Amino acid sequence: MDKKGFFGPKSINPWFFEKNSINELSFYDTSELKNTLEKFIDFNLLNQKKIRLTLGAVSVEDGNRVCFDNSRQEVGPLHIMASAALPPGFPAITIDGKNYWDGGISSNTPLNVILEENISQKLLCFMVNLFPLSSKTPESIFEVFKRKKDIELSSRHREVIRQFCKIHGLKHTIHQLSKIIEKNKLINLPNEFAKQGCSSAINIVRFLYEDHSYDLWSSDFEFSRSSMQDHIEMGYAQVKKALENPTWLEVIQDDVGVVLREP
16 A cells, blocks of 8 residues: 555565664655645644644653644644554654654543643534444454454543543532632632632534444554545535534533533
8 A cells, every 4th residue: 555645665564673763663654744744734824823733642652642732832744743653554753852653542532632721711622533432242353453443542532521520510619619709708719719710611522433344453544545435425424414403503501511412
């Protein structure tokens, strides 16, 4: 498989190396992707911060999640490549002397990036799952490999949302309590206490990829035309359905916390 402008096979299969640099230990070479990104993306415009871009990656050496964010740093093609460097198909990307892999290894739908911001206004988020959460029981070793990968790469948003709801309830209570204390002048409330409160709410619209019998265990690096067309058609159908009955546009109350909708 050779995708011009994206990636191509390595001249030497990594199985033949006893040891090598982390950048060489992959089945494909993505060096040509840098030129493609520079051709189609205006990085000067991107780094004017008019639209925020956050890219997830994970440090190879310490396993920590890293976010490259144009609101905090200059973002370039290597940051995008690092966020998509899924091993062993693609090589690690070195930035400022550190090596990075695709952030999906740590969390494929990092909702906590948004939730940790403590944003005061209501949020409408669209979440796209590229791997099925549910599937039939595996009946072959290849199906075991596939199901293992689906579970690893599918979103862990359920746990994140449950935790956020608990934290949001506490923050909402703090927000209401600080308003009462301030209104009645009961005590001199420290600013740090009031800052812990939050009255925001988040509305999540999730588009979920449905499993197919012909999906392979190599689905995370299988970019055939038929597979891409299948994803496009499924995404188009789900978005069309969501627009036909846009309940996700309904305003949610501040004390609700999180609403998860699946069109």
